[in-house]
Amino acid sequence: MIGLLALGRPIRANPILLIVTTILFGLVSTSCARVQSHFGLPELAAEEPSFLPTVEAYTSAAHGGNTASLLLNGDQIFPAQLEAIRGARQTISYAQYFYEEGSIGREIAEALAQRCRAGVRAHILLDGFGAVLMPAAYQETMTQAGCKVATFRPLSPLSVLAAVGFRRDNKRNHRRILVVDGQIGFTGGSGISPKWMGDGRTEGQWRDTDVRIEGPIVARLQGAFVENWLEATGDVLGGDSYFPPLPRRGPVFAQIVGSSPTGGSFSMYTMFLLAMSSARRSIYITNPYFLPDERMTRVLTEAPGRGVRVVVLLPGAIDNNIVRQASRSTFGKLLRSGIEIYEYQAGLLHAKTMTIDGIWATIGSTNLDTRSFALNEELNAVMYSKDVAGQLDQHFADDLRYSRKIEYRQWQSRGFFARLLEVLSLPVRQQL
Numbered sequence: 001m002i003g004l005l006a007l008g009r010p011i012r013a014n015p016i017l018l019i020v021t022t023i024l025f026g027l028v029s030t031s032c033a034r035v036q037s038h039f040g041l042p043e044l045a046a047e048e049p050s051f052l053p054t055v056e057a058y059t060s061a062a063h064g065g066n067t068a069s070l071l072l073n074g075d076q077i078f079p080a081q082l083e084a085i086r087g088a089r090q091t092i093s094y095a096q097y098f099y100e101e102g103s104i105g106r107e108i109a110e111a112l113a114q115r116c117r118a119g120v121r122a123h124i125l126l127d128g129f130g131a132v133l134m135p136a137a138y139q140e141t142m143t144q145a146g147c148k149v150a151t152f153r154p155l156s157p158l159s160v161l162a163a164v165g166f167r168r169d170n171k172r173n174h175r176r177i178l179v180v181d182g183q184i185g186f187t188g189g190s191g192i193s194p195k196w197m198g199d200g201r202t203e204g205q206w207r208d209t210d211v212r213i214e215g216p217i218v219a220r221l222q223g224a225f226v227e228n229w230l231e232a233t234g235d236v237l238g239g240d241s242y243f244p245p246l247p248r249r250g251p252v253f254a255q256i257v258g259s260s261p262t263g264g265s266f267s268m269y270t271m272f273l274l275a276m277s278s279a280r281r282s283i284y285i286t287n288p289y290f291l292p293d294e295r296m297t298r299v300l301t302e303a304p305g306r307g308v309r310v311v312v313l314l315p316g317a318i319d320n321n322i323v324r325q326a327s328r329s330t331f332g333k334l335l336r337s338g339i340e341i342y343e344y345q346a347g348l349l350h351a352k353t354m355t356i357d358g359i360w361a362t363i364g365s366t367n368l369d370t371r372s373f374a375l376n377e378e379l380n381a382v383m384y385s386k387d388v389a390g391q392l393d394q395h396f397a398d399d400l401r402y403s404r405k406i407e408y409r410q411w412q413s414r415g416f417f418a419r420l421l422e423v424l425s426l427p428v429r430q431q432l
Contacts, residue, residue, distance in 0.1 A: 035261075035269045035374045038295055046278040046356045052253075052384060058270040059257045059382075065248030066215030068383050070363075070391055073200035077190050077210045078104055084180045084212075085111045090241040092122040093225040095152075095177040097130040097365070098191030099138075105192045109138040113145035122147040123237065125229055127173045128154040130191070150232045171261060174365045174372065175379040176210070177225045182244045185213045185221040187256075187381050188363055189352045201346040201402065209286075209351040209395070211363045211381050215249040220256035224379050227258075253384040259366075260377050268366050268380065269373040272354070273299055279308045281357045284396045286313045288350050289367035290327045296368070297333065304338030313399055315350075316343035328411070335408040346402035352380075353392055361389040 044051055056062055071077045085092060085108070092115060099105055116122050124142060126134065128151045142149050152173040178186040188210025190196050200207030213221070226237045259268035276283055276299045283303060290312065292300065303310050312334070314327065331341060355361045364380025366372045383389070 035266045035293070035370070038270065038273055041273060041277045041299070044274070044278050045280050046275065046360050047280070048278075051274075051278055055271060055274055055382075056255070058274070059267045060220060060255050062253050062255045062382075062384065063216040063220070064253045065250065066213055066217045066252040066254045067250035068252045068254060068381070068385065068388050069212040070388070070395070071186075071188070071210040071212055072395065073206070073208055074104070074190070074197035075199050077186075077188070077208065078108075078197070080212055081178055081186055082107065082111055084178065084184050084186070085115060088115045088120045088122075088180045090120060090181050091179075092120060092124075092181075093177065093179040093222060093229070093237075093242070094122065095125040095173065095175050095225055095228060096192055097127045097172065097174050097176060098193060099126055099131040099134040100191075100193045101133065101135050101138075102192075102194035102197075104194065104197055105134065105138060108192060109141050112147055113141045116142065116145040116147040121241070123225075123229055124149045125152055125173070125225070125232055126150070127152050129172055130174075134192075148233075150229065152228060152232045171375045172377065173228055174376040175224065175228065175258070176365050177221060177379065179218060179222045179225060182222055182240075182242050183214065183218060183246065185218040186210055187213075187221060187365070187379055189350055189365055195348065196350075198347075203347060205347045206350040207344060207347045207399070209353050209363055209392075211383075213254065213381060215252070215254070216246045217254040217256060217381075218246055219243055221379075221381075224256060224258045227260075228377060251385070252388060255382040256379065257362075257364075257382055258377070258379045259373070261374050266373060268378050269296075271362075271380075271382070272296065272366075272368070275354065275356050275360060275362070276300060276303065278360075279303055279310075279356045280306070281308060282355070282393075283308060283310045284313075284355045284393060285311070285368070286349065286351045286353045286396060286399065287368045288315050288348075288352070289369045289372070290314050291330070291367075291369035293370065293373075297330065300339060301333060301337035310339040311342065311396075311400075312339060313342050313344060313349065313396065313403060315348060316345045316404065317348055328414070331406060331411045332408070335406065335411060341406040342400055342403035343406060344399060344403045349399075353396075355389045355392050355396070358389050358393055359386050360384055361392050363392075 112122050139149050190208045190210050196206045198205040257271050259265050353363050362380045362382045366378040372378050
């Protein structure tokens with residue numbers, strides 16, 4: 001998603017004008033974000049014992065003894081999060097990229113404030129770009145109750161300098177994190193807006209997937225939060241109320257994989273390449289912003305040749321038409337290789353999930369584009385579980401019933417205007 005960073009104090013005056021100016025400067029930027037080169041990949045199957053330690057070597061340690069419960073759309077995501085917040089006894093760590101006005105935004109702000117009044121230490125980290133339209137009253141509700149609210153790289157007039165490569169101002173905190181008492185965690189792709197409410201099958205509403213986790217892996221999710229909190233505030237969080245002993249809760253082996261290009265980490269990109277190249281039966285991808293680079297495209301297009309069914313589910317409608325046209329311009333090579341592409345029709349697709357061979361699954365904030373891999377702070381939960389992967393595969397099959405398959409001949413016959421938009425998207429593709 002297009003977004004830029006800034007330095008300085010939060011700007012409340014004319015936020016829409018500031019956003020538009022920031023985006024326009026980003027679009028004309030000549031800077032080209034790149035991930036570290038990945039020339040060779042190991043010949044490795046996801047079911048081999050060496051697959052897990054290989055992925056761990058380039059990402060983070062996996063931990064057993066966890067539960068992972070899938071949450072679909074606002075109908076399931078928001079009630080689960082509110083229940084956890086209202087049940088907090090010691091601490092709440094909450095990072096959100098997108099937060100705007102609406103009943104759910106007000107309800108979450110009030111729930112956080114209520115726990116702060118009860119003595120819970122709550123830390124709320126909002127991205128300076130994604131949450132710029134959040135009403136000031138929501139933040140005041142929380143701060144007056146004693147909550148600590150911080151902004152990750154707030155917008156300022158200097159934001160426009162990000163477009164020409166100054167400082168780190170083009171790098172957003174796109175992560176979604178909620179940790180309660182250091183014991184219950186949530187992550188995924190959802191934001192706080194009326195658009196995320198509902199069942200994901202209604203026009204104008206987002207279809208999204210989050211995950212609720214318990215067990216030893218929650219400490220890794222908390223660790224990702226405190227890392228960003230330290231940058232935003234200079235404060236170090238720790239102790240038993242943030243990192244309590246975490247007993248085993250279930251059978252799921254899991255990882256929390258975070259990438260931080262600002263710190264030189266491109267681990268998310270490596271993880272996706274390793275997972276895709278390890279597939280032997282299936283790769284099922286759901287993603288709203290699908291602009292894989294040449295290396296990732298080659299990994300995907302090689303997969304059908306070894307008998308892998310590759311299915312990509314993308315939005316039929318999207319909040320950014322430039323991204324959609326840039327994505328559609330790459331369909332030809334993918335379709336010719338045997339990859340199946342579907343576009344979701346029932347609502348606005350925003351889920352960011354992938355499964356491999358029915359045994360490996362990931363859910364998180366990461367889009368398959370340069371912005372996520374080379375610019376943003378991102379975070380995904382990874383589950384080594386036939387049960388979790390199987391549930392995601394079933395939801396994927398359900399979503400396909402509400403989708404339209406793209407055929408190669410249909411793509412070839414697209415109109416002049418669509419082709420023109422594809423061409424116009426070329427100069428800004430590295431910023432998408």
